[in-house]
Amino acid sequence: MLYIKCPHCGMRSQNEFSYGGDATIKRPELGKEISDQDWDNFVYNRKSLRGKHWELWQHISGCRQWIKVERDTATHEIFNTLKANEEISL
Amino acid sequence: MTQNFRLESGGLINRGKKISFKFNGKNYFGYEGDTLASALIANGVHLIGRSFKYHRPRGFFGAGVDEPYAIVQLYRNGETEPNIKATEQELFEGLEAKSVNCWPSVNFDVGAINNFLKIFLPAGFYYKTFMWPKSFWYKIYEPFIRKAAGLGTASIKHDKERYEHKYEYCDLLITGSGPSGLASAYAAAKNGAKVILAEDKSRFGGTLLTSDVNIGNQSGKEWADSIVSELKEMSNVTIKNRSQVFGYYDHNMLVMSERISDHLPKTKKYHPKQKLWYIRAKEVLISSGSIERPIVFGNNDTPGVMLSSAAKEYMKVYGVLVGKKPLIFTNNDSGYETAIEFKKNGINPIILDTRKEPQSEIIDEAKNMNINIKNSYVVVAAQGYKKVKSADIAKISDDKEKLGSIENIDCDCICVSGFWTPTIHLASQSGNKTKFKEEIDAFVPGTSKQNEKTLGAANGIFTLEETLKDSFEQGNRLSKKITNNDNKVSFPNVVEKKSAVHDKFWCVPLPKGKNYKRFLDFQNDVAVSDIEIALKEGYRSIEHVKRYTTLGMATDQGKTSNLNGLQLVSKIENKVVPAVGHTTFRPPYTPVSIGAIVGREVGKHSKPTRKSPMHSWHEKNNAVFVDAGVWLRPRYYKRGDENLFEASKREAKNVRTNVGVCDVTTLGKIDIKGPDAAELLNRVYTNAWLKLPIGKARYGVMLREDGIVMDDGTTTRISENHYHMTTTTAQAANVLSHLEYYLQLVWPELNVNVVSTTEQWAGAAIAGPKSRDLLKKLFPKSDVTNEGLPFMGYIEGDLFGVKAKIFRISFSGELAYEVNVESDYGYFMWEKIIEIGEEFGIQPYGTEALSTLRIEMGHVAGSELDGRTIPYDNSLEGLLSKKKDFIGKRSLTRKAFAAEDRQKIVGVVPLDKKTSIPEGSHLVKDSNAPLPNPKLGYISASCWSVEHDNPFSLAILKDGKNMIGKKLFVMSPLKNKVIPVEIVSSHYVDPKGERVRS
Numbered sequence A: 001m002l003y004i005k006c007p008h009c010g011m012r013s014q015n016e017f018s019y020g021g022d023a024t025i026k027r028p029e030l031g032k033e034i035s036d037q038d039w040d041n042f043v044y045n046r047k048s049l050r051g052k053h054w055e056l057w058q059h060i061s062g063c064r065q066w067i068k069v070e071r072d073t074a075t076h077e078i079f080n081t082l083k084a085n086e087e088i089s090l
Numbered sequence B: 001m002t003q004n005f006r007l008e009s010g011g012l013i014n015r016g017k018k019i020s021f022k023f024n025g026k027n028y029f030g031y032e033g034d035t036l037a038s039a040l041i042a043n044g045v046h047l048i049g050r051s052f053k054y055h056r057p058r059g060f061f062g063a064g065v066d067e068p069y070a071i072v073q074l075y076r077n078g079e080t081e082p083n084i085k086a087t088e089q090e091l092f093e094g095l096e097a098k099s100v101n102c103w104p105s106v107n108f109d110v111g112a113i114n115n116f117l118k119i120f121l122p123a124g125f126y127y128k129t130f131m132w133p134k135s136f137w138y139k140i141y142e143p144f145i146r147k148a149a150g151l152g153t154a155s156i157k158h159d160k161e162r163y164e165h166k167y168e169y170c171d172l173l174i175t176g177s178g179p180s181g182l183a184s185a186y187a188a189a190k191n192g193a194k195v196i197l198a199e200d201k202s203r204f205g206g207t208l209l210t211s212d213v214n215i216g217n218q219s220g221k222e223w224a225d226s227i228v229s230e231l232k233e234m235s236n237v238t239i240k241n242r243s244q245v246f247g248y249y250d251h252n253m254l255v256m257s258e259r260i261s262d263h264l265p266k267t268k269k270y271h272p273k274q275k276l277w278y279i280r281a282k283e284v285l286i287s288s289g290s291i292e293r294p295i296v297f298g299n300n301d302t303p304g305v306m307l308s309s310a311a312k313e314y315m316k317v318y319g320v321l322v323g324k325k326p327l328i329f330t331n332n333d334s335g336y337e338t339a340i341e342f343k344k345n346g347i348n349p350i351i352l353d354t355r356k357e358p359q360s361e362i363i364d365e366a367k368n369m370n371i372n373i374k375n376s377y378v379v380v381a382a383q384g385y386k387k388v389k390s391a392d393i394a395k396i397s398d399d400k401e402k403l404g405s406i407e408n409i410d411c412d413c414i415c416v417s418g419f420w421t422p423t424i425h426l427a428s429q430s431g432n433k434t435k436f437k438e439e440i441d442a443f444v445p446g447t448s449k450q451n452e453k454t455l456g457a458a459n460g461i462f463t464l465e466e467t468l469k470d471s472f473e474q475g476n477r478l479s480k481k482i483t484n485n486d487n488k489v490s491f492p493n494v495v496e497k498k499s500a501v502h503d504k505f506w507c508v509p510l511p512k513g514k515n516y517k518r519f520l521d522f523q524n525d526v527a528v529s530d531i532e533i534a535l536k537e538g539y540r541s542i543e544h545v546k547r548y549t550t551l552g553m554a555t556d557q558g559k560t561s562n563l564n565g566l567q568l569v570s571k572i573e574n575k576v577v578p579a580v581g582h583t584t585f586r587p588p589y590t591p592v593s594i595g596a597i598v599g600r601e602v603g604k605h606s607k608p609t610r611k612s613p614m615h616s617w618h619e620k621n622n623a624v625f626v627d628a629g630v631w632l633r634p635r636y637y638k639r640g641d642e643n644l645f646e647a648s649k650r651e652a653k654n655v656r657t658n659v660g661v662c663d664v665t666t667l668g669k670i671d672i673k674g675p676d677a678a679e680l681l682n683r684v685y686t687n688a689w690l691k692l693p694i695g696k697a698r699y700g701v702m703l704r705e706d707g708i709v710m711d712d713g714t715t716t717r718i719s720e721n722h723y724h725m726t727t728t729t730a731q732a733a734n735v736l737s738h739l740e741y742y743l744q745l746v747w748p749e750l751n752v753n754v755v756s757t758t759e760q761w762a763g764a765a766i767a768g769p770k771s772r773d774l775l776k777k778l779f780p781k782s783d784v785t786n787e788g789l790p791f792m793g794y795i796e797g798d799l800f801g802v803k804a805k806i807f808r809i810s811f812s813g814e815l816a817y818e819v820n821v822e823s824d825y826g827y828f829m830w831e832k833i834i835e836i837g838e839e840f841g842i843q844p845y846g847t848e849a850l851s852t853l854r855i856e857m858g859h860v861a862g863s864e865l866d867g868r869t870i871p872y873d874n875s876l877e878g879l880l881s882k883k884k885d886f887i888g889k890r891s892l893t894r895k896a897f898a899a900e901d902r903q904k905i906v907g908v909v910p911l912d913k914k915t916s917i918p919e920g921s922h923l924v925k926d927s928n929a930p931l932p933n934p935k936l937g938y939i940s941a942s943c944w945s946v947e948h949d950n951p952f953s954l955a956i957l958k959d960g961k962n963m964i965g966k967k968l969f970v971m972s973p974l975k976n977k978v979i980p981v982e983i984v985s986s987h988y989v990d991p992k993g994e995r996v997r998s
């Protein structure tokens, strides 16, 4: 079971969180023209990365904040966690 | 029965307390502190079971967790449990155990015929023998294997025992209470660290209980006892016996199973049988010791052949002799320690040492005691079927390839020592890259991946002094890092006898003309010849060899077999052992009961039930309940002999003619506040929200980004910046997360707060033509006329002193209201509605009537909003704003979503107006078409229309908009039904929606 540092609450076990997928995906702005390909990339297309990956988790059984977690998908090592409003520097 | 093999004195058992037990139907006695194994051996019982594959007789091989054979079926407290190791099961009064793998009995076993038909059972025997023909598997092979080769039988009864889970955090978790565990725990505890020390056995001390050493002028056991009693007094230390740390998982989380009541005849009321500990440790010290390795020789699985360390433990801990004519077969000094212990107890052992001229203090001691030592000697084969009767022994050449002439000597047990294998299972599970240590021909932990460190014998350190020194140091160093204390513990004076180097000899060659089975893996019956076949057949990777031959699999996890298997593969493949590599060690290290894994999450605890504040009223009024997600809701209220169909019809009819009341507390409720609340709603709902006046409710539909309908519900504007959102019961949690996602990550600039208020409000839906009359009496001070409270209106009212929210919304299609009060007043509200509603003929209605009412009205619900439909499919396209963007809008332009013949909701009526249509049935054009018959759609919900008094269903049908009036067939292969039907509008009642506005 992973041990995740919630930037708001501190170290918490994985079973307090729910997973939210790739954190680097940005939702296209509302009302803006967008090609089919770009929209597909936003809605469906995800890479199944091996290695470092920024992903979203929500601390549902805690502060209910969405957070960003940099995790190695192969080793489960967690390098960094950020608040929702903090930018990822890739 | 007398205990013929019990020593007159000695051991750590309580001879003052006799305990009676039963094995295979026979009565025996043992003492308090015995294991089932030690008590059976004391009674001269060595035949305990049959082997897995060949059904050869099985005895005891070890004295603890290393035991591969002695697995029994246990009976206790009216329950039975398989897979119990006799060497671990402590004796209690009335214990009953039986052999497994024996059919019909341990002494006469049909399966033993396999032993003489080995040709059928070589390596990969499951794959080869039982794979063809396929049809034989279920009827012939599987039942046979299950009957003849099981490892016991699981009980199919409900387990009445209690199992618990515990989450624990500590600075240091130390796994094992031998010398390294005690020393490191002591040093860390002195520094004030929070320490958990776990010992698998009932007694603390590990090898200190059996080794002849001196620490600080105390015997090993005395020293262990004093450290343990001091640790027990310290508030920062948790010290647990009967507790096996069996798994090392990610981020330094380990799981330990504590056997709380397994050693007692009966669990005390409210006491758990076992407890599973989830331990998050800052640092882990693995002090799990080592397991003696066997030497491989002919018939080395005969009962009476066992590890020399086990024989010593039976004498020193249990006061039991494993035999009276012992033969010790060793390649190192450990065998001598066992021989010395026999000699001290008046037994004359013979030592066969594979070494030519070893010299050490221990060997000198043995010589001084006049023990018969034969150097450069090996056991070629054990003789005897159900128990060792003699041994074929021979001299072996210096290159260990040639055997001298075979001699046969009498013996009743053969105690084997092939040196020691560090127990690296936990380290390996943690991700540690193990490395091969040449001097001990075994793997030891290498580079750590997590915060773990291995100590003492588990790390390949076999001298006590070095072990203690290193363990004190590591305990101090790691705890200092955490607590910043540095309380040095003075190092005690250690006296131990020095050993000579061991001989890297592990397998006795076969004598000419003999074809003895030489076993590597005793639990899985894997012999040298099986590995040879596997390699001949082309298996190379050790992981493949493992799977093909079952070497090192199952509950044993290769505890005694792993290294000898690797030695063999490396020899045949002409590779060094590290190049072959070992297989992955997987948790659990020892078997864990399913009960312990499940814990308290059984029955109603597996999913806590939510009940509305009106629940007890429903109970008192004959409600029949149904699970609605986590909630329990009344399905119908039974009157007299009514069944579900009759009751729900009556309730629905009463709504259409008089007035009904339904408990809608379970609906999800989200409170939304902030100056940008309307903007948020406008973005997440498909319709327009910016101009909703205060005191008005609006129906809204939410989509996922992929255009699929996520949820629907009404949201009411309570005040300028305050909205009350409702969701379906099932989607409440998802909708909240969905809103939080957009507010926190996508539009952080919106100034809005959302919070779930589902449990804060009790809700009652009052529906029917007489609902306004009732409302007038409930809220005499409020204006509830059609003008004062129009359709989709909202007011606050006073319900006999209780503040209430009144929404004029309808799910039934009738004139209807929803009244919310704070949960604590829910029961009061309900009673008042029933009491005052009496004169209007009010009846409570359950979810079944609720469904009927919404289905015949064509209102969509969960069975239509099933994660596969878009707004158009549910005839909700009128709610899609063309002027603004919203979540999911862009996806609706996908080709398939805009297709001309896109599926759409329709109504379905059977032509005979009598036959009920099963939900989930398919709609087809031609009921006689060959299979697969093209499917045009499916029935999403069915009811008996109370308005028309005939069956009515909703369906999602291809090209639904052009299908009204068409005749199709409903097919339900499951119910074997074919029903001719007509497609009608989904709005089967009041299509213009006049009643809700009346």
Ligand SMILES: [Zn+2]
Residues within 6 Å of the ligand: A006, A007, A008, A009, A010, A059, A062, A063, A064, A065
């Ligand atoms: Zn948090």
